[in-house]
Amino acid sequence: MPTEQILALLIAERDRLNKAIESLQGPVRRRGRPPKNPMVVASPMPEQKPRLKRTAAQRKSQSERMKQYWAQRKKQAKAKR
Numbered sequence: 277m278p279t280e281q282i283l284a285l286l287i288a289e290r291d292r293l294n295k296a297i298e299s300l301q302g303p304v305r306r307r308g309r310p311p312k313n314p315m316v317v318a319s320p321m322p323e324q325k326p327r328l329k330r331t332a333a334q335r336k337s338q339s340e341r342m343k344q345y346w347a348q349r350k351k352q353a354k355a356k357r
Contacts, residue, residue, distance in 0.1 A: 330338070
C-alpha cells in the first residue's frame with residue numbers, strides 16, 4: 277500500500293474518532309475570546325464619527341460651568357444635613 281493512501285486512511289479514521297468523541301462529550305464550550313482564525317477574512321471596521329475638537333476657550337468655559345455645578349451640589353448637600 278502506498279504511504280499516501282495509508283496516511284489518508286489514518287486521517288479519515290482520526291476524523292471519525294474525533295466526531296464520535298465530540299458527540300459523546302457534548303459541545304465543547306470555551307470561555308473568552310475565540311481564537312484568531314487566519315482563514316476567516318476580517319470584516320472592515322465600521323466608520324466612526326470624528327471626534328469634536330474643542331478649543332482651549334471652550335474647555336475653560338466647560339471647566340468653569342462644572343465647578344459651579346459641583347459647588348451648587350455641595351451647597352445643597354450641606355443644606356440637607
